Amino acid sequence: MGTRLEVIGLKDIQEFQQLYKQNWPKYCQEYYCLDNFVEFLKKQPHMRNIDMYTLDTKQARDEGLFVIVDRYQLFVGCLNNSSGLARTALDLLDWSTGLKCSSVPSRHMDALDSVVESKKLDLVFRDCTNLFYMKAEDALKLKVEPPVGFVLKSLSVADAPLINEEWPNHHVGSLFFIERQIRLCISAGLYQEDTQELVAWCIRSQGGFLGTLQVKDSHKRRGFGSVVTREMAYRIAAQGHDVMALVNPCNKPSSEMFSKLGFQVIDQCYWLRTEPTSGEFTWPEGE
Template identity: 40%
Template sequence: MATGLTTITDLAELRALQELHLADWPKHCVAYFWLDNYLRWLEKDPLTKYLTFYTLNGDWRRDGLFILVHRYQLFFSNLSRRKTPELLSALTLLDWSNGYKVSAIHETHHRIYKQLLAEHRLVMDREMKTIMYRLPCEQAKALQLSCPPGYHLDDVRLEHAGLINGLWSARHPGSLKLIEMLIEKNVNVGLYEEATGQLCAWCLRLQSGFLGALEVLETHQRRGLGLVVAAAIAKRIANGLEHDVTALVNLNNKAACKVFDKLEFTLLGGEHYVWSMCLAKTGGVLNWPANT
């Protein structure tokens, strides 16, 4: 039988695919949140650009296998994880010529990804291993939140995208546009100084559902502001979306670990994820226009 990538365009099918990833919750929550995020984006804007959902031979029902490509970003998953010859076949059929930023690769899928890079002589620019924290929805709703005197909480504004991108440890070619889309389309929280109106701390929700770009200006650090914005966005996600709250943290980011420990997030043992930048075959850089 011929093997080929097929696209999933029917929204009802995509929602059914998403529901498959509720099995053994929260085991497949990352894939669930990817699909949930982009289905929400499609509801707001049915003409969302550069967004494609793939599966292999149209058979997503058997193992929940899908590949999601948005701009230069690549997400992939299946339910069986270790039994993944079909996933390798599907990834091999993708066009890798322009490179990808591959996000939240589960450690059991990472071997497949590394095998693909080796077989196709693809070059990896950088890679980061992370640990996963989770706070169940009801616990997030119950978080106690107190904004310190002299500050107020509000949405992050689009005008702050450059500042956020400039301080983001995971910034990369094309990430300014990504930050703009996250500000416009996803839950976020900013902490502003009353006297000046300056944005001092912030946190965004990434497409994978994870809390991301959690940052406090250097001039305002050591005041507990990171804890405030993390608690605030966790409550917004839980109350607004009825979702658990998750975060991926770099193994060396002790400050972020302390924040999630204080908020009583649970560190999920053995749940390691990797994000990776695969360079383009031509030119050696991620080949994507930064503003599209």
């Protein structure tokens, strides 16, 4: 009998997470990805449409191999990317509906590219992002007071439609994603004090990164992106976590902002979207 995918649960990923503390911050992507899903499952033990796997071998567990499919997004991690474990697990997955491989550490890209090639999967995109990183002790120094006339506070689910509409990457199913992240993760919004208009925001993504960082067009070039970034970094660090962000190398303004705040590039992560192999598939709105 050949190697198979094995379904895992909360206890498994909690054990795997501890393995990724070694050689810090080399495996910070895997550690914080698992940290977020651990917290998700603690808050909502029966979350729908999240499937988590390893391989049915002792080596896979020793190496902390995991593949998580969250609706249409795929996350993968493994301590030893030269063992072929990630390649085997990815090959055994069902790719028929298309998957968005998200924030994949560069060390796993040979395995992922090999699966894409062998299965003859068509790609929608394949993008590289720089991983900006800051230690918690440094992020705690970023606490900032809001500009005069504005207030900083956590986002509300009621803000989700606006955030989704303004988000350049919005798609069918993304409203559900934003609502869920607001409910379950750290977030920060900058609001105009008199009208309570939301003008800038940031939400922690499933992978543990600063995500959906955005400023409304009407309020750009006033430093508001830096304000919510500093607030988010502080909030994450206040929980004892280091802080990560992913920025496309072509996005010079964001790269310069993170560098100016003291973040350092320590790795690259990739985003890769595959086309469905069995006809068009659209993720249902509301899921």
